[in-house]
Amino acid sequence: MILQRLNGTSCVSLRRLSQRRRREFSSLQNYLQVDKTVEEALKNGEPIVALESTIVAHGMPFPQNLETAQSVESIVQSKGAVPATIAVKNGVCHVGLTGDELEDLARAGEEKRAQKCSTRELSLILARHRLAENTRGRRPHQWGATTVASTMALAHTAKIDTFVTGGIGGVHRGVENTMDISADLTELSRTPVVVVSAGIKSILDIPRTLEVLETNGVPTVAFQADEFPCFFSPNSGIMAPARVDSAVEVASAFSAARALNFPHGMLVAVPPPNSAGESIEQAIQEALEEANKRGLHGQAVTPFILKRVAETTGGDSLRCNISLVQNNAQVGSEIAVAIAEQKNSTSVGILPSELPRPSPVIVMGGTVLDIVAKPKSGALLLGTSNPADCTESDGGVARNVAEVLGRLGSKPLLYSAVGHDARGLALQRRQSEYGIQDSHMTIHVVEGSNTATYLAVLEGETNDLHTACADMAVMSDIQKPPRELLSTAKILLVDANPPIDTLRSAACEASDLGVDVYFEPTSVPKAQLAAHDAAFLRALTGAFPNLSELIAMRDAACGATGDLGEPGLDIEEIRFITAQVLSCMSPKKACLVVTMGSEGVLLATKKGDRQSGDESDPADYQFRHFPVVDEVEVQNSTGAGDTLAGAFLHALLEGKDESEAVSWGMQAAALSLQSSDRTISPELSKLRIS
Structure with missing residues (x-):
C-alpha cells in the first residue's frame, strides 16, 4: 500500500x-520569436551570427545606421552565415528581423520609439508593453534596442553561439566612486557566446576591465594582434591577455570550453582596419570632460560621447565606426562558420549516429557556382577590361536535379562537395531554400580546395560562348551516401562528376539493395568515361543522355565508332543505338530518356519478354517519341534537361509510369526554357501532378 x-x-x-x-x-514562445530563416538555419546546424540593435537605434544617425546594418547583414551572408539582428518589438524579443523591421528600427531611435534595453530592463519592457496593449489602441511599433548584454542573453536562449558588435562596455573611469561596471562583463561571465568586438571602448578604464574579465574567468583574446585594441584605435598601449590567429583557433577554444561545461563566454577583440588617429582620441577626452560637467552617468554617457565626437571630428569617427563594425562582421562570420563545422564534423565525415533524415530519392554529383559574363555591346576587346553584365547562379547537374526534386516536394538528399571558402559555404547553406534537406550533413566541405566554379564569357553580339574556364578539382572529394541511407531510398541519381570508383561503388551497392539507379551523363567525355565501366552500366535502371552523349555511351560500352558527330541520323538508327546501350544496362528493367533538342524526346524501355536472343535487337524494346511542347518562347535552355530528369523522377515517386513521367517532365522543362534569369525555374514549386 x-x-x-x-x-x-x-x-x-x-x-x-x-x-x-x-x-x-x-x-x-510568447516572448521570443525566431525568424523563419534563422529557425531553419538552427535546425540544419548552419552558422548564425547574432547582431545587436542598440547600434542601429542609438549608435548612429539615420540613414547611416540603416545602411550600416544592411551592409553588415550582407557581409555575414557573403561569408556563408545567417545574420540574426536581435531586438524587442512590441513586447516580443525578435531573433532576426525583416528588411522592413530593420528600417523601422533604424527610424525609431530618432523618433523616440526605441528604448535602450540591457538585461536589467528586458523583463520590465516586455511587461509594460503587454499592459499598455491592453489599455491602448493601435500605435506605431515600439522597440527595445538590445545592448551587448541583452543580445548575448537572447542569442544564447535561441542557441546562437556567435555575436558581432562594435565595442563592448566595461569598467567606467572613476569606478572607485561610482561602482559603474557594465552588465556586458557580467553576461560574458555567465553566458557561453563568442563576442566579437573591436575591443573595449577607449572612454572606459581598459586595464580594470581586463582585470574584471580575468577575475570572472572569461577567455579574452586579440585577433591576429599582440596589443589589445581600444575600439577606434588598434593601439591601446596594453598587451592582450592572449593572441589567436585564425577563426578555427577561436572555434576550437570555444568548443573545448563547451565540452568542459564552463559557463562563460569568450571575448575576441579585432583591431579596427583604420586607425582613428590622435584627433578622434583627443575628441573623446574632451567629450568625457563635458559629460562630467553635465553630470551624465550610466547609460547616458556612451551615446552622448559618440554623438559629440562625431560632431567634433566632422564625421571621421562615424566612418571609422562603420568600418570597424563591418570588419568585425567578417571575422565573426568566419568564426561562426568554423564553430558550425566543428559541430557538424563535415570535414571529417559523418558518424552513423549523425545520419541525415532518410529520403526516397538521393542525388550524388556536382555542385557548381556558374558565373556568366555578357559584354554589353560590340565585339570583345582582348587584353583589356570589357563592360559586361555578370551574373552568378547555383549550378551543377546533380545539384540542379536535386533542386527540381526539392521544389516539387520530394525532399531529396544531395551528396556533393564544395571548397572551404565563402562561395562553398554559401552554396551549402542555400540548398535548404530549394527544398534539399540536411545539406550541412551531406555536402562535404573540403579544406584547402576551391568550390567548383564555371566561368563563361559570351560574345558581345551573338551571346555565343567565347571562352570558358572551369575549376572542378573538388569533385574528386564527393562521397557516396552511407549504406544505411541507400537502403531506405527508392531512387539514386548520379551524375558523371564523381570519380568512376565512387560512381561504381554507389551504383552497385544501391542496385544490390533494390534501389533504382539513374544516370545523368553530364558531358560527352564524362559519358564515355563512365560507360567504359561495365559494372557501373549494369547497375543502371535508367539514364538521361542527349543524342551525342548516347552515341558516346554506345561507343564506350560496345566498342563501336563512326556515328559520333555525324549529322542526319534517322529515327531507326537512333533506336538501334539506344537498344545497344539498353542491352548493357540492368537486366531486370531499364529505360533511356534521350533528349534530341527541337526533335523532342525519345523514351526507350526494355520489354519484359524479349522475342529474340539478340539483346541489341530493337524489336525487343519499346520506343515512344514525344514532340516538343508548342508555343514555348525559349529564354534559356540551360537546365532544361536537368529539369526534365528531376521532374521525371518525381513523377515516378508519385506512382506514374515512364511515359507519364516523360510527359510531365517535358511540361516542367518548358518552364525552365522560359526562365531568363535562373537555371531552374522557381515556378516549379507551383506544379502539382494531377
Missing part, C-alpha cells in the same frame, strides 16, 4: 513536471 502510494505520488509529480515544462515552453 505504501509503495503504491509512493508510486502514485511519483507519477503525479512527473505529470506535473511535464505540464510545467510545456507551460514554460509556451511562455517562451
Whole structure:
C-alpha cells in the first residue's frame, strides 16, 4: 500500500513536471520569436551570427545606421552565415528581423520609439508593453534596442553561439566612486557566446576591465594582434591577455570550453582596419570632460560621447565606426562558420549516429557556382577590361536535379562537395531554400580546395560562348551516401562528376539493395568515361543522355565508332543505338530518356519478354517519341534537361509510369526554357501532378 502510494505520488509529480515544462515552453514562445530563416538555419546546424540593435537605434544617425546594418547583414551572408539582428518589438524579443523591421528600427531611435534595453530592463519592457496593449489602441511599433548584454542573453536562449558588435562596455573611469561596471562583463561571465568586438571602448578604464574579465574567468583574446585594441584605435598601449590567429583557433577554444561545461563566454577583440588617429582620441577626452560637467552617468554617457565626437571630428569617427563594425562582421562570420563545422564534423565525415533524415530519392554529383559574363555591346576587346553584365547562379547537374526534386516536394538528399571558402559555404547553406534537406550533413566541405566554379564569357553580339574556364578539382572529394541511407531510398541519381570508383561503388551497392539507379551523363567525355565501366552500366535502371552523349555511351560500352558527330541520323538508327546501350544496362528493367533538342524526346524501355536472343535487337524494346511542347518562347535552355530528369523522377515517386513521367517532365522543362534569369525555374514549386 505504501509503495503504491509512493508510486502514485511519483507519477503525479512527473505529470506535473511535464505540464510545467510545456507551460514554460509556451511562455517562451510568447516572448521570443525566431525568424523563419534563422529557425531553419538552427535546425540544419548552419552558422548564425547574432547582431545587436542598440547600434542601429542609438549608435548612429539615420540613414547611416540603416545602411550600416544592411551592409553588415550582407557581409555575414557573403561569408556563408545567417545574420540574426536581435531586438524587442512590441513586447516580443525578435531573433532576426525583416528588411522592413530593420528600417523601422533604424527610424525609431530618432523618433523616440526605441528604448535602450540591457538585461536589467528586458523583463520590465516586455511587461509594460503587454499592459499598455491592453489599455491602448493601435500605435506605431515600439522597440527595445538590445545592448551587448541583452543580445548575448537572447542569442544564447535561441542557441546562437556567435555575436558581432562594435565595442563592448566595461569598467567606467572613476569606478572607485561610482561602482559603474557594465552588465556586458557580467553576461560574458555567465553566458557561453563568442563576442566579437573591436575591443573595449577607449572612454572606459581598459586595464580594470581586463582585470574584471580575468577575475570572472572569461577567455579574452586579440585577433591576429599582440596589443589589445581600444575600439577606434588598434593601439591601446596594453598587451592582450592572449593572441589567436585564425577563426578555427577561436572555434576550437570555444568548443573545448563547451565540452568542459564552463559557463562563460569568450571575448575576441579585432583591431579596427583604420586607425582613428590622435584627433578622434583627443575628441573623446574632451567629450568625457563635458559629460562630467553635465553630470551624465550610466547609460547616458556612451551615446552622448559618440554623438559629440562625431560632431567634433566632422564625421571621421562615424566612418571609422562603420568600418570597424563591418570588419568585425567578417571575422565573426568566419568564426561562426568554423564553430558550425566543428559541430557538424563535415570535414571529417559523418558518424552513423549523425545520419541525415532518410529520403526516397538521393542525388550524388556536382555542385557548381556558374558565373556568366555578357559584354554589353560590340565585339570583345582582348587584353583589356570589357563592360559586361555578370551574373552568378547555383549550378551543377546533380545539384540542379536535386533542386527540381526539392521544389516539387520530394525532399531529396544531395551528396556533393564544395571548397572551404565563402562561395562553398554559401552554396551549402542555400540548398535548404530549394527544398534539399540536411545539406550541412551531406555536402562535404573540403579544406584547402576551391568550390567548383564555371566561368563563361559570351560574345558581345551573338551571346555565343567565347571562352570558358572551369575549376572542378573538388569533385574528386564527393562521397557516396552511407549504406544505411541507400537502403531506405527508392531512387539514386548520379551524375558523371564523381570519380568512376565512387560512381561504381554507389551504383552497385544501391542496385544490390533494390534501389533504382539513374544516370545523368553530364558531358560527352564524362559519358564515355563512365560507360567504359561495365559494372557501373549494369547497375543502371535508367539514364538521361542527349543524342551525342548516347552515341558516346554506345561507343564506350560496345566498342563501336563512326556515328559520333555525324549529322542526319534517322529515327531507326537512333533506336538501334539506344537498344545497344539498353542491352548493357540492368537486366531486370531499364529505360533511356534521350533528349534530341527541337526533335523532342525519345523514351526507350526494355520489354519484359524479349522475342529474340539478340539483346541489341530493337524489336525487343519499346520506343515512344514525344514532340516538343508548342508555343514555348525559349529564354534559356540551360537546365532544361536537368529539369526534365528531376521532374521525371518525381513523377515516378508519385506512382506514374515512364511515359507519364516523360510527359510531365517535358511540361516542367518548358518552364525552365522560359526562365531568363535562373537555371531552374522557381515556378516549379507551383506544379502539382494531377
